[in-house]
Every structure is written in structure tokens, then in C-alpha cells.
Amino acid sequence: MVNAVRTPAPNVVRFGLFEVDLRSGELRKNGIKLKLSGQPFQVLSILLERPGQVVTREELQNRLWPDTFVDVERNLNTAINKIREVLEDSSESPRFVETVPRKGYRFVYPLTRGSGTKQLKNLIPPTLAARLFIALALAVTALLLSIEFGSGNMFSRAPRIQSLAVLPLDNLSHDGTQEYLSDGITDALITDFAKIDGLRVISRQSVMQFKNSRMPLKEIARTLHVDAVLEGTAEREGERVRISVHLVQAMPERQLWAEEYDESMGDLLGLQRQIAGSVAREIRAKLTPELRNVETRAARNAEAYADYLKALYVENKASTVPEYQDAIDLCQRSIQEDPTFSPAYAELAISYFWLAHPEFDGVPVREVLFPARAAASRAIQLDPNSVRGHLALGLLATSDYNWAEAEAEYRASLSLDRNCAECRHQYAALLQALGRNTDSEAEIRRAIEADPLNDAIRNQLAFIAFTSHQSDVAISRFEELGNAAWSPALAMAYASKGMYSKAIETLKKCNLGRTFCTVRLATVYGYSGDQIRAKKIVAQLLAISKKQYVFPEQIAEVYLVMGDKEQAIIWLERAYEERDPALFWLKSLPMWDSLRPDPRFQGLLRKVNFAS
Numbered sequence: 001m002v003n004a005v006r007t008p009a010p011n012v013v014r015f016g017l018f019e020v021d022l023r024s025g026e027l028r029k030n031g032i033k034l035k036l037s038g039q040p041f042q043v044l045s046i047l048l049e050r051p052g053q054v055v056t057r058e059e060l061q062n063r064l065w066p067d068t069f070v071d072v073e074r075n076l077n078t079a080i081n082k083i084r085e086v087l088e089d090s091s092e093s094p095r096f097v098e099t100v101p102r103k104g105y106r107f108v109y110p111l112t113r114g115s116g117t118k119q120l121k122n123l124i125p126p127t128l129a130a131r132l133f134i135a136l137a138l139a140v141t142a143l144l145l146s147i148e149f150g151s152g153n154m155f156s157r158a159p160r161i162q163s164l165a166v167l168p169l170d171n172l173s174h175d176g177t178q179e180y181l182s183d184g185i186t187d188a189l190i191t192d193f194a195k196i197d198g199l200r201v202i203s204r205q206s207v208m209q210f211k212n213s214r215m216p217l218k219e220i221a222r223t224l225h226v227d228a229v230l231e232g233t234a235e236r237e238g239e240r241v242r243i244s245v246h247l248v249q250a251m252p253e254r255q256l257w258a259e260e261y262d263e264s265m266g267d268l269l270g271l272q273r274q275i276a277g278s279v280a281r282e283i284r285a286k287l288t289p290e291l292r293n294v295e296t297r298a299a300r301n302a303e304a305y306a307d308y309l310k311a312l313y314v315e316n317k318a319s320t321v322p323e324y325q326d327a328i329d330l331c332q333r334s335i336q337e338d339p340t341f342s343p344a345y346a347e348l349a350i351s352y353f354w355l356a357h358p359e360f361d362g363v364p365v366r367e368v369l370f371p372a373r374a375a376a377s378r379a380i381q382l383d384p385n386s387v388r389g390h391l392a393l394g395l396l397a398t399s400d401y402n403w404a405e406a407e408a409e410y411r412a413s414l415s416l417d418r419n420c421a422e423c424r425h426q427y428a429a430l431l432q433a434l435g436r437n438t439d440s441e442a443e444i445r446r447a448i449e450a451d452p453l454n455d456a457i458r459n460q461l462a463f464i465a466f467t468s469h470q471s472d473v474a475i476s477r478f479e480e481l482g483n484a485a486w487s488p489a490l491a492m493a494y495a496s497k498g499m500y501s502k503a504i505e506t507l508k509k510c511n512l513g514r515t516f517c518t519v520r521l522a523t524v525y526g527y528s529g530d531q532i533r534a535k536k537i538v539a540q541l542l543a544i545s546k547k548q549y550v551f552p553e554q555i556a557e558v559y560l561v562m563g564d565k566e567q568a569i570i571w572l573e574r575a576y577e578e579r580d581p582a583l584f585w586l587k588s589l590p591m592w593d594s595l596r597p598d599p600r601f602q603g604l605l606r607k608v609n610f611a612s
Helices: 038-049 057-064 072-087 126-149 176-193 204-210 217-224 265-282 302-317 321-337 342-355 369-382 387-399 403-416 421-433 437-450 455-467 471-481 484-496 500-507 514-528 531-544 552-561 565-577 581-585 590-595 599-607
Strands: 012-015 018-021 026-029 032-034 054-056 097-100 104-107 163-166 228-237 240-249 254-264
Touching: 018 038, 038 057, 038 072, 038 104, 054 057, 057 072, 057 104, 072 097, 072 228, 072 240, 072 254, 097 254, 163 176, 163 204, 163 217, 176 204, 176 228, 176 265, 176 302, 204 217, 217 228, 240 265, 254 265, 302 321, 302 342, 321 342, 342 369, 342 387, 369 387, 387 403, 387 421, 387 581, 403 421, 421 437, 421 455, 421 581, 437 455, 455 471, 455 484, 471 484, 484 500, 484 514, 500 514, 514 531, 514 552, 531 552, 552 565, 552 581, 552 590, 565 581, 565 590, 565 599
Parallel strands: 163 228
Antiparallel strands: 012 018, 018 026, 026 032, 054 104, 097 104, 228 240, 240 254
């Protein structure tokens, strides 16, 4: 006998155990009314109008907030969170509401709605239903077996995610002073994902080029050569931070995982590891011990972590002494607020190192070496697995001309994070300085895999060709990239081929330190035989050195191209005494070739631990 069927009213929609009365504005579960009203209920009603179809954010905005100035992104996130909370739904494995990245939302559960709709289970006798179920199960099993073992392939398994790009999180705060937060969280996520075994993660310099980009995800993934992309948003209100993230497979494009978080600043570091863990499980990768054991690295103070993120934000954009000093000040503030926070010490040491470089008209090395070493050592003491700590120790070892220690530290950093493009870049530079150009090129190509759009890394290939005395190859590679930031090296390559006018024109694009660019210009004048202009620049450098620091190697370089080898040697000896970082290139740069037969130069090479 067929059981009686209750016919729902036309304005009632059912899914699973839930029932929505669109007229009264009520949501019920098993007949019990649930708390869902206002905008969340309106959003749910709109999604229920078109089950299985994407409802765009623009459409929701036009229907709910057509003529008002509100924070639509925030209101929508709040509404969706409330809907999921009441429905006991999950953004990671949605049963009801699915987030479609960069588009909108979709209601994915089958609905029963409208007058006269009947439920199939009540219309079929139990015995017949059982027979139908068994028959259907057997048919499905047969189909799956034919797909698994036959030559056909109706369904293909989702490809293994082996490469990932974390796009810059959008700053929903609409406050430029909070930009450090979204960028800092992006950096931190990249760092954590890089520790997932078997996953290639694109470094920050490449992904930051897509900040505020409207390029489709497929094109971004194709440009970066990755299987999946993580995108999201970040917003801070007082001590609370809201983060929304989506993991999207590129080909075919489909959402793999999504989640939204609302945490305090103090919980932010742990939250980042939680996100990394969730993504790792989603792509079925193995978590490394470093990623699982993060307690020793977590900031105990919310402001300490905020200042650390600000330091990262400033340092990543720094190209002048004041900017590096700002990063140092922020790191020191972070350490004062939490003396046990290892990442702040590592970043402090790295900022100190770059502060004392001629490319930025920096300060003498002797002023920063002691605090830099202390900070790097403290970073490793607090966290032996600090990638940036080992990178800092490697950089500082070059200031001691201890090339073996530098190589050991770079290798240590890469053993902890093989995706660290900066670690590979610095290791490649060390190999190049030691004259191991083949090894250097292999290492820089690995760095390019991790950071394919980073001009500084790609230009290193051209620079390797230059120090290998392959000026034609160097010029070709530089010109192909067309990056003005490396104009000094390109100018030197032009000068080595006698293309002086082109070298001078190239140096007009030099955007590094004023003294650094001026020295390169004097070098070209000297090579071209224009001694008058070269001498004027030497006089300028000597006058400047009475007011601000000028790295001795730069003056030695100009004297050399002027043909004054005695003064060149004198200034190189002073450079050794002052630990001038430019002596890093003493063995490999072609410009020093004319001095190599001089016993004094050979003695200097031995002092800085280069084999003669």
C-alpha cells in the first residue's frame, strides 16, 4: 500500500533535513525553527532560486545593496559564514553552499520544492525499492569496473597537485596602512607551503606581480607553470583578522578546498600553519616535521607578529638605506615585544647585511657585522630549523670571506626548504664568485623554477655568462630580459666589447645607489680612453667620501681603468681592511684581469681565501 504524501506549499523548499519557508522567512530543521534572518536569509533565498548555478557576487550586490555604499565583500562573507554555521556546512567539503573563486556562490544540494512535488521513497513499495537499489548498485559497479580496467576513460582521476602559487591576498580593509598584513600573510603562507614534501611553491617576487591582477586563474597558472592556485582575502579589525582562502585546481579549473577564518592577531601564526596543513591534506602531500612542530616559532605577542609582518613588507620593497633602517627598527620592536620570536631575529640579521652594501650607498660593514651575527645566531638558537636564520648565517659568512661556511649554511637552508628561491640565488652567486660557473648556472635555473618571474634571478644567468668571459652571451641574455635594474652589468658587458656609447646610454637607466651608478659610468669612461671624465669622477668620489661612506673597492675600480694600478692596489687593500662586500667578486670579475699577475693582487686573493 502506498504511503500518504504531504504536499508542501509552493513557497516551501526542502533539502536534506532542512525546510525553507520563503514567505514567512523561516528555516527549519526537522520542524524546529532555526535562527537565520536578515541578509543571510536573503542570500540563501537567492541561491535557492537557481540551484546548481553560480550566483555572482555582482548579482547579489545588485539585489541586496543596489544603491548603498557598503562593504559588499565583508557583508557577503558574513552572510555565507552564518548560512554555513546554521546548516552545519563546511567550506572545505561543502554539502550545500559552494564558493566559486572570483565568481560567487552555488547551492549544490538537490531541492524538493513547489506544489504537487512528491518524494520518490514514499511512492515505491519497500521490496521494489530494494530491488531497484540493488540493480542500480550492480549497474554502477559494472560501469566503474569497465572504466577502471577497460580501454575507455569516461572519468579521469584528478591530477596530483605538484606545484602551487599563493596569489597575494586581497586587502579588504581598504586601508593602505594595513597592506603589510595581507602581503605578510601571503609571504608566511608561501614559506609554510614550501615545507610540504613534494610540492613546488612559487616564491613571492613572481606571485606579487599578480597583485590586484584581473588575469584569469588559468592564465596565471599557465604563466607560473603550476597545477593549482591559492587565493583569498585578509581583513583586520582591531585585534581580529578575517581570512578567506580558496584552493583552485588550474586544469580543469575547479575548487578543491575553501575556508574562512576569524581569529585574533595572536593566533595568526598558528592559523597560517592550520591553512597549510589543510591544503597539504587536500593535495595528499606529506607534512614535513618542520611544519608540524611550530610551537617554538610562534609569536607570543600579537603586536610582535604585526611588527614582524611590517618589517617583511618594508624589507621586500627596500632599495635605500632609510628603508632598510625602517625594516631594522620594526624587527627590533618585534623582538622587544617578544624576545623569543625567531623569525624577527633572522630578518633583522638579513636587513643588517643588505644595509651595508654599495648598491644602496650603504654603511660600513663594521657597523653592522656584530649585531647582525648576534641576531642570526639567536634566530638559530631559538629555532634550529629557521630557513631564514641559516640564510642569514650564510650571507654573513661571506663578510668573513669564509666561503666553506657560507656554502654549508646555504645548503642547510635548502635542506629545510628546497623552494627557497632566495637561498638558491645566493648559493648560485657564491658558486659564481668561486669560479664554479657550471654549478652556479644549474643552481640559478633551479631558482628560476621556484621564482620564474623574478628579474634579479633571471638576470643572474646573464651575469654568469659575463664572469665566464662570454660577453656576447651575456649581452644577448640581458637584452632579452630588458631590465633596467641590471643596467650596470649590461653596461660592463657592452664596454668589454668596445660598445661605449651603448654602455653610457644604458647607465642612464641605472636605478641603484647614486655612487654605485656613478662608479660604473667612470669605469666606462676609463675603458673608452676618456681619462678627463674618469678623473673628475674620482675627484667627486674622494670629496663625497669626506661626508659619507664610499666603499673602497669602488675607488679602486676607477683607478684601475684609468691605468693607475698602484692606487688600485692601495684601495683594494683598504677594502680588505674594511671588509668591503664587493671583494666577493674579486676572483671572478673580468675587470680585475689586468691585475692578476701582480704578486700583491695574488696575496690579496689569498687573504680573502680565494685560491690563486
